[in-house]
Amino acid sequence: MKNTFKVKSEGRDILKTLNVVTGRMLDVNMASAHIARHPDTFNVNRIAKQLHPKSLKLRIKKVDVFSEDVKSYILTSAEGRMLPYFKAGQYLTVELKVGSSVLTRPYSLSSSPRDSLSGEYRITVKRVPAGFASGHILDNWQAGDIITAYPPEGTFGYEPLRDAKTVVGVAGGSGITPFISMAEDIASGDSDFNLILLYGARNTREILFKKELDALADKCDKFKVCYVLSDSTSKKYETGFIGADLIKKYAPADEAYSIFVCGPGPMYKFLQSELPKLGLENKYIRFEMSSGRRDLAIEPGYPKDMLEKTFSLTVIDRGSKYETECNSSDSILCALEKAGIAVQARCRSGECGFCRSKIVSGEYFIPQGVDKRRIADARFGYVHPCCAYPLSDIVIKIN
Amino acid sequence: MAEKYDAIVVGAGNGGLVAATKLALEGKKTLLLEKHNIPGGFATSFVRGRFEFEASLHELCGIGPFTPEGGPLKKIFDDLGVSDRIEWVTLDEAFRTMTIDDGSANFDYSLPLGRERFIAKVQEYAPGTEDVCNKLFDLCEVINNGIDFLSSIEDFTSDTLKSIFGEHLSFINIAGYSVNQVFDTLNVPKKVRDIFGGYWCYLGVNLDELNFIHYFTMLHSYVVDGAVIPRTRSHGISCALLDRFEELGGEAWFNSPVRRILVHNNRAYGVLLEDGREILSDYVVCNASPYNAYTKLIDTNEIPKFRIKDLNAKKLAVKGFAVFIGLNRSYEELGLNNHTYFIYNTADTRRQAELMKRRDTNSVQATVCLNTAIPDCSPEGTSVLYMTSIFAGDNSWNDVTAESYVKTKREFADKMITVFEKATGCKIREHIEEIEIAAPVTYAHYTDAPNGTIYGFDASGTDTIVHRIANQAFGKKIDHLYFAGGYTMQCIGFSPSYTTGNLAAEGVLAEMRKEAAAK
Ligand SMILES: Cc1cc2nc3c(=O)[nH]c(=O)nc-3n(C[C@H](O)[C@H](O)[C@H](O)COP(=O)(O)OP(=O)(O)OC[C@H]3O[C@@H](n4cnc5c(N)ncnc54)[C@H](O)[C@@H]3O)c2cc1C
Numbered sequence: 075m076k077n078t079f080k081v082k083s084e085g086r087d088i089l090k091t092l093n094v095v096t097g098r099m100l101d102v103n104m105a106s107a108h109i110a111r112h113p114d115t116f117n118v119n120r121i122a123k124q125l126h127p128k129s130l131k132l133r134i135k136k137v138d139v140f141s142e143d144v145k146s147y148i149l150t151s152a153e154g155r156m157l158p159y160f161k162a163g164q165y166l167t168v169e170l171k172v173g174s175s176v177l178t179r180p181y182s183l184s185s186s187p188r189d190s191l192s193g194e195y196r197i198t199v200k201r202v203p204a205g206f207a208s209g210h211i212l213d214n215w216q217a218g219d220i221i222t223a224y225p226p227e228g229t230f231g232y233e234p235l236r237d238a239k240t241v242v243g244v245a246g247g248s249g250i251t252p253f254i255s256m257a258e259d260i261a262s263g264d265s266d267f268n269l270i271l272l273y274g275a276r277n278t279r280e281i282l283f284k285k286e287l288d289a290l291a292d293k294c295d296k297f298k299v300c301y302v303l304s305d306s307t308s309k310k311y312e313t314g315f316i317g318a319d320l321i322k323k324y325a326p327a328d329e330a331y332s333i334f335v336c337g338p339g340p341m342y343k344f345l346q347s348e349l350p351k352l353g354l355e356n357k358y359i360r361f362e363m364s365s366g367r368r369d370l371a372i373e374p375g376y377p378k379d380m381l382e383k384t385f386s387l388t389v390i391d392r393g394s395k396y397e398t399e400c401n402s403s404d405s406i407l408c409a410l411e412k413a414g415i416a417v418q419a420r421c422r423s424g425e426c427g428f429c430r431s432k433i434v435s436g437e438y439f440i441p442q443g444v445d446k447r448r449i450a451d452a453r454f455g456y457v458h459p460c461c462a463y464p465l466s467d468i469v470i471k472i473n
Numbered sequence: 474m475a476e477k478y479d480a481i482v483v484g485a486g487n488g489g490l491v492a493a494t495k496l497a498l499e500g501k502k503t504l505l506l507e508k509h510n511i512p513g514g515f516a517t518s519f520v521r522g523r524f525e526f527e528a529s530l531h532e533l534c535g536i537g538p539f540t541p542e543g544g545p546l547k548k549i550f551d552d553l554g555v556s557d558r559i560e561w562v563t564l565d566e567a568f569r570t571m572t573i574d575d576g577s578a579n580f581d582y583s584l585p586l587g588r589e590r591f592i593a594k595v596q597e598y599a600p601g602t603e604d605v606c607n608k609l610f611d612l613c614e615v616i617n618n619g620i621d622f623l624s625s626i627e628d629f630t631s632d633t634l635k636s637i638f639g640e641h642l643s644f645i646n647i648a649g650y651s652v653n654q655v656f657d658t659l660n661v662p663k664k665v666r667d668i669f670g671g672y673w674c675y676l677g678v679n680l681d682e683l684n685f686i687h688y689f690t691m692l693h694s695y696v697v698d699g700a701v702i703p704r705t706r707s708h709g710i711s712c713a714l715l716d717r718f719e720e721l722g723g724e725a726w727f728n729s730p731v732r733r734i735l736v737h738n739n740r741a742y743g744v745l746l747e748d749g750r751e752i753l754s755d756y757v758v759c760n761a762s763p764y765n766a767y768t769k770l771i772d773t774n775e776i777p778k779f780r781i782k783d784l785n786a787k788k789l790a791v792k793g794f795a796v797f798i799g800l801n802r803s804y805e806e807l808g809l810n811n812h813t814y815f816i817y818n819t820a821d822t823r824r825q826a827e828l829m830k831r832r833d834t835n836s837v838q839a840t841v842c843l844n845t846a847i848p849d850c851s852p853e854g855t856s857v858l859y860m861t862s863i864f865a866g867d868n869s870w871n872d873v874t875a876e877s878y879v880k881t882k883r884e885f886a887d888k889m890i891t892v893f894e895k896a897t898g899c900k901i902r903e904h905i906e907e908i909e910i911a912a913p914v915t916y917a918h919y920t921d922a923p924n925g926t927i928y929g930f931d932a933s934g935t936d937t938i939v940h941r942i943a944n945q946a947f948g949k950k951i952d953h954l955y956f957a958g959g960y961t962m963q964c965i966g967f968s969p970s971y972t973t974g975n976l977a978a979e980g981v982l983a984e985m986r987k988e989a990a991a992k
């Protein structure tokens with residue numbers, strides 16, 4: 075620009091610019107000398123703290139015994155605080171100390187979100203044969219005990235902007251838990267969708283929450299339940315395994331529906347071959363994560379000569395270094411827990427990312443379908459140790 | 474006693490990562506502390522189903538793909554040795570900007586990047602405005618020269634003064650004015666204002682109040698120098714910086730929240746971690762917001778009065794809201810042809826700022842379809858869309874409770890989808906395969922942002938970028954404490970926060986040299 079640019083006039087412009095310093099100083103001088111409002115007092119920060127506390131101390135208020143192998147635990151705050159509200163279908167992570175191990179396990183909340191407002195959560199634990207944590211909980215947790223837990227997490231649940239108005243829920247075993255929460259949420263009017271629940275069990279004795287489910291179905295016409303028994307025949311119930319035909323029989327014939335699945339591994343395997351027959355789009359099919367023990371011997375792509383080996387595991391944690399070891403059949407997370415090294419973990423299924431850590435050196439195996447890492451994480455050597463198994467000595471940075 | 478560091482960097486956001494890497498590069502024993510388990514702060518991503526969503530970055534300026542020598546941020550990344558770890562994708566399009574509530578005056582303009590192409594396209598919408606467009610871009614050059622000159626001053630002599638009131642007088646004349654004041658002087662026609670004003674939601678200050686220099690340096694760096702995005706989301710940049718930092722011998726601790734920045738006799742000397750550990754250092758660079766630093770991290774008795782008053786003379790900027798959507802159709806099938814959509818209620822930015830105070834009146838969104846730039850950023854036959862809105866006013870979202878929160882945010886996300894479909898004619902609703910919603914509460918949770926702001930302090934009133942730069946030397950500060958990030962001198966944005974990280978490290982290094990020389 076050849077000529078000097080003026081906005082108003084030379085004099086006024088320069089004054090305006092000088093005022094940048096004097097004007098600011100004036101404002102600063104006039105401002106209060108008392109420290110500004112603490113950020114935690116803003117409404118949105120307060121809600122953030124309420125919904126996502128770092129951890130929860132919960133008291134076991136009551137134990138409902140279905141059998142020696144299945145119990146429900148009613149939990150309340152041991153700190154007199156409000157329990158974080160949650161979305162029906164989410165899980166609570168509980169922390170356990172078993173011997174020298176420090177570990178966590180996720181359990182879907184089997185209570186309604188509304189119950190959390192009156193101060194209660196409920197989880198329901200089923201014994202896993204040879205399982206490590208479930209047995210410990212069932213055999214040790216008593217009313218009055220105080221446990222540590224981490225606030226509700228997880229993406230399994232109804233999302234009206236995404237899912238069809240009708241959901242066919244497929245539950246097996248302890249996989250019934252998130253559906254109870256969803257059904258309660260519908261019945262109380264907090265969720266608005268139709269839930270048709272197909273609940274598979276071996277026999278009538280293995281059906282959990284039957285009374286509760288039947289009562290919900292009676293009082294709410296948006297919820298229906300159908301029991302499917304695999305090991306016994308009865309006129310009152312469907313029999314066999316839950317597959318495409320049964321889903322078709324109960325699903326709406328002339329409108330879109332979503333399928334939500336939560337149950338044991340074999341059920342997932344079976345449904346993965348059955349569901350394609352329904353010709354639904356990917357978005358209408360959602361599986362809850364499954365965190366059970368993996369049999370690497372049958373895992374596609376796993377180098378079989380690595381089975382039953384033991385590797386050294388060097389752990390870097392904020393300037394400290396620990397040496398321990400890792401069985402090839404244990405996830406790296408499990409090895410850390412066995413060594414009593416507390417690590418951040420929630421879902422144990424590769425999804426939540428809480429356990430994300432850097433492999434400084436070493437080779438590892440990630441089973442198919444559970445590699446939910448960010449692209450850059452994979453590129454820069456990060457893994458989710460809950461889903462990574464050692465193939466050599468490992469150096470890992472956990473924090 | 475535990476070992477002592479040359480510097481501790483509090484927070485591994487953009488500013489902290491660059492500051493830490495620069496200090497490590499200069500051989501300083503540096504500890505980087507982050508409360509999360511990942512680096513980046515806002516610069517991050519997350520996975521849902523088969524999609525990886527970018528959390529915040531729409532487009533990055535400062536890399537300068539259109540300029541032969543590259544932009545200033547490229548130089549910073551080159552010097553740090555991280556450029557070869559990041560793959561950039563150059564954008565072709567500036568934005569598509571539209572209004573929806575102005576009736577027959579509604580507009581819908583699509584602009585390409587590059588000065589010539591931008592101006593040529595403006596002519597299609599507003600014929601005969603080439604001169605004024607050129608004038609505006611020329612003014613950007615005047616401003617950039619002025620800034621370069623001011624930042625190159627080492628000794629202030631009478632020659633400096635002569636230059637300031639000589640060849641840089643235009644810059645000085647313009648420094649105190651807002652975008653609209655300069656538009657008025659140049660008699661910029663309405664259509665040209667609407668087009669040039671497209672980016673304003675990136676700064677969240679209406680154009681009556683937004684400083685001209687602030688806005689036009691940003692516009693210039695996007696349109697003239699070009700914009701990029703990283704191929705692996707902004708998380709890829711964060712990982713690259715951290716990787717380099719650790720390679721240089723820097724120590725980074727995650728899941729390590731800082732409870733206190735330790736200050737004694739007006740000098741920072743270390744930090745106290747949430748777990749009770751005290752760690753000492755000669756210097757502290759704080760990437761946590763100065764708001765949180767002064768209200769939470771530093772003992773009030775140790776804070777100079779001036780800093781408290783200065784903080785109280787600032788205003789928190791707009792709050793953030795974002796919807797992340799994975800679609801089960803390709804962007805071509807859905808007609809999502811633009812990278813950046815700016816949708817406003819109205820062209821009147823002051824009125825728009827008022828409408829931004831309430832969920833029922835606010836329809837603002839800046840929406841990105843990432844696949845238009847990176848076609849394979851999601852699986853074949855799918856696409857990714859992320860929509861960001863902003864809320865003005867301290868009290869917006871005060872009506873929300875823990876119980877109503879999920880429903881409330883879903884309702885607003887629903888509205889944003891409706892607005893998008895109506896404005897663009899693209900039908901996306903029935904193709905939503907994954908959706909995640911971030912509200913002010915999410916930002917408050919994730920970054921501790923006071924009141925859920927995503928833009929730091931409001932760059933208006935007497936706290937515009939020009940005010941911040943002109944006043945930076947004034948007032949007592951805590952010695953050996955430096956701030957970096959989006960709340961600081963260069964205001965909000967990716968490029969500014971990286972840049973202030975670099976400046977903070979330079980400040981530390983200069984003072985280290987000075988003190989070494991004095992010994
Ligand atoms: C989202 C989600 C929701 C769930 N909801 C429910 C629910 O509502 N109800 C329910 O009953 N279950 C639920 N589960 C399953 C539950 O989390 C546990 O997986 C289940 O209780 C079995 O745990 P387990 O430790 O007994 O057995 P396993 O699944 O066999 O786990 C054993 C694990 O412990 C490891 N281990 C062995 N020895 C040690 C040691 N010394 N130290 C540390 N680790 C060791 C093993 O390597 C193995 O990984 C849910 C799972 C997920 C992912």
Ligand code: FES
Nearest residue numbers: 420422424427460
């Ligand atoms: S614990 Fe969730 S990803 Fe490992």
